[in-house]
Amino acid sequence: MRLIGRWLGGVLACKATGFALLFVFARLVHADGLVQIELAGLKGEQADNVRATVTLFQLDVEERADLPEGRLGWLIRKTPNEVRKALEPFGYYTPTVDVQLLPTMQGAKVMITVTRGVSTKLRQRSVVVDGEASDDARIQKAITAFKPSIGKRFVHSTYSRSKAHIESELAAHGYFDAELLKARVEVTRADSAADVDLHWQSGRRYRFGPLYVDGSHIDARVLTRALGEPTGQPYDVNVLLGVHQRLTDLDYFGLIDIQPQIEMADGDQVPVTVDLSPSRRxxxxxxxxxxxxxxxxxxxxxxxxxxxxxxxxxxxxxxxxxxxxxxxxxxxxxxxxxxxxxxxxxxxxxxxxxxxxxxxxxxxxxxxxxxxxxxxxxxxxxxxxxxxxxxxxxxxxxxxxxxxxxxxxxxxxxxxxxxxxxxxxxxxxxxxxxxxxxxxxxxxxxxxxxxxxxxxxxxxxxxxxxxxxxxxxxxxxxxxxxxxxxxxxxxxxxxxxxxxxxxxxxxxxxxxxxxxxxxxxxxxxxxxxxxxxxxxxxxxxxxxxxxxxxxxxxxxxxxxxxxxxxxxxxxxxxxxxxxxxxxxxxxxxxxx
CATH class of the missing domain: 2.40.160.50 (membrane protein fhac: a member of the omp85/tpsb transporter family)
Structure with a gap:
């Protein structure tokens, strides 16, 4: 059955997972279909994420034109929960969602109005790195810089970036055996609060092993000066970036590929391969x-x-x-x-x-x-x-x-x-x-x-x-x-x-x-x-x-x-x- 014609239904209010759902369920004939879906109350990334999550927005023109009445009711009933899921990454766990099915001259229109409600704030935070990295100033700096801060809105993407930054810093400074022992995020909706508990065990810090250079057409003594002598030093990715920059500045090579061979580590020493190929002379x-x-x-x-x-x-x-x-x-x-x-x-x-x-x-x-x-x-x-x-x-x-x-x-x-x-x-x-x-x-x-x-x-x-x-x-x-x-x-x-x-x-x-x-x-x-x-x-x-x-x-x-x-x-x-x-x-x- 197609939508629109004359309205025979009434207004029905119901509750779904703590959200108020208001919609008009209509029995419609001689329809032109579902012609419009509007979203109000949101903008920017939040609106974009709702549109990407809510099933109604995923229907193409043909599906909207031939949408059965029963499926429409089902899609409307599930919309509030989809909106909630879409807003959780932005720190809004208790939005109010109002969904209405309205008639227009061209066909049916679904109007979704969202009130975000109170944002969820970070209440408690425990971010710990044990092992040798516990005394590493750069790792501690990454922990200190962890976002969101206490009392700030808990945004999942911010939390994920901070968590990934700590893991990146551990790898960048030679803690290749680091293990995440605990990663817990607990949200209390009644208090609009989130608690974070992260715990890593860093393991030992590796050192640079020998550098193996292949493909160079330049005298080894010249390259040795450019590469430096990192063997035996604590591993630090910035040292390799410096080597790459010096080789780039020389402008001899069209390809520079520097890779730590972690799987070939001898004890705590990681060999490094430097693969080169000449530029056009x-x-x-x-x-x-x-x-x-x-x-x-x-x-x-x-x-x-x-x-x-x-x-x-x-x-x-x-x-x-x-x-x-x-x-x-x-x-x-x-x-x-x-x-x-x-x-x-x-x-x-x-x-x-x-x-x-x-x-x-x-x-x-x-x-x-x-x-x-x-x-x-x-x-x-x-x-x-x-x-x-x-x-x-x-x-x-x-x-x-x-x-x-x-x-x-x-x-x-x-x-x-x-x-x-x-x-x-x-x-x-x-x-x-x-x-x-x-x-x-x-x-x-x-x-x-x-x-x-x-x-x-x-x-x-x-x-x-x-x-x-x-x-x-x-x-x-x-x-x-x-x-x-x-x-x-x-x-x-x-x-x-x-x-x-x-x-x-x-x-x-x-x-x-x-x-x-x-x-x-x-x-x-x-x-x-x-x-x-x-x-x-x-x-x-x-x-x-x-x-x-x-x-x-x-x-x-x-x-x-x-x-x-x-x-x-x-x-x-x-x-x-x-x-x-x-x-x-x-x-x-x-x-x-």
Missing amino acids: TIYSAGLSYGTDSGAGVLFGLDRRWVNARGHKWSNRVQWSQVNPRVDSTYRMPAYRWFDGWYFIGLGYREESTDSVENRIGEAVVGRDGRFGEWTLGASLHALRERYLRARSLGDYATALLVYPALQANRVHYDDPLYARKGFSLSGEIRVGSDALWSDFSFAQVLGSARWVRGWGEQGRVIARGQFGRTFGGNLQGLPTSLRFYAGGDRSVRGYAYQEISPEDAVGDPIGGRNLLVGSLEYEHMFDEQWGMAGFVDAGNAFNDVSEGLRIGIGTGLRWRSPIGPVRVDVGHGLDDPKRGWQLHIGIGPER
Whole structure:
């Protein structure tokens, strides 16, 4: 028999497992079927779980259209208990469920209204780990962090994650024989309270046995330094993660598989196998770029991941652009003293030609860099020969030799390297030149930059960035242009042309400043996966005297996440001159 037509039934109230069930049981003819099921009183995950649990929601269109009256009554009677089961994982054990069968012009409708009631709180908690792990600070930290806390709503998923975290920590720190002796959760519905009792016996803590490496094409002495010597140390998965990270950073291997062989343990020592396979030895790369600062550009690269069995590397870059073409070649050798990284020797040549700057620079550099915790640190010695335009109005060129050591520090932490929704980057550098090192000028220079990104809602994000620099010592007019500061452009103060913001000489030509300060705040909103808009406020200056103040630029822009990389089209307006027009800024390439 099908549903809907005329109602011949009445209202019947009944009790089911402590829930009030109210429904209309109808004898219906000439039906169009059950056409609608509605849920009220819940939202989010709780509503989703009810819909996934209640049988009525699982009926497809054909089943609803031909639903017999007897089966409908049975499904309605079982709904309150199904709702209760669906809400228990969220800490609600005593909900009130009201189910009604209602007529509509199109057919029958089932209305399920839920009142969650009082949530169940955690009343007592006993979480104990006996054995050697009872004195392990990391295991005790996991116990202390156990959720939910006393007095908080007892949510099954939170409890399960905390329980799994303790078991994971036991395994991660070598307690492979750990056994869960007791796992009890007792819920008292009358008191809306839950009690938890967990008890593990950790057993002994295992140690690292020998490391067995297979498939490497690099000299064993190089790998030994990268792998370290964990044999005999207490087992800790973080040690293996560190080994994996060091091997990844070397970039020699396409496959890195590190596995503790627990079943092959000898006493309390667990051997570890390291299976490797070589990466592609030579990498060729090419790319295109465009920016209103740099003009059109093309990049070619050739990298040798390893030159010889000692793991040396050689990389080469040729980058041509309308404003600043350059060529670089760098040779690297593995380094492990103090921290993992590289010794390097580099040669490079670059040019720059703008309305503000014209120079040609040849450079040689030797140095050492590497990872120290979350930071990449570097120390280098630079020898730089620069031919530069000293005064554009006079066509006066000069040549300078700069020899200076430098220290660098960088940290990058983003949730997505291509399109971050959360994270930051920091960088800093100190340069010191002296005529005692055969440099034509004695100077000191400090540079720093920062960028911060946070998501704002589902589609937006806020981006803040800053940059500063200061040059000490030397006659500014005599310093090469590479040591002077300029502001303005795509990645500086938008609304102004590239390097437009600068102190000027007597005839109005920009000559660069001793100080740099730039800040930017931008809001970006994506309408879909590819297209979005942005609004920004930039402020900054390149100056010699702090009384010169800041130049401010405001504007808006288009964002396109294209197949070849992010594309940014901005129009900005500098506020220092009301008659100033709008400046177009176009950038193609990764965010920085």
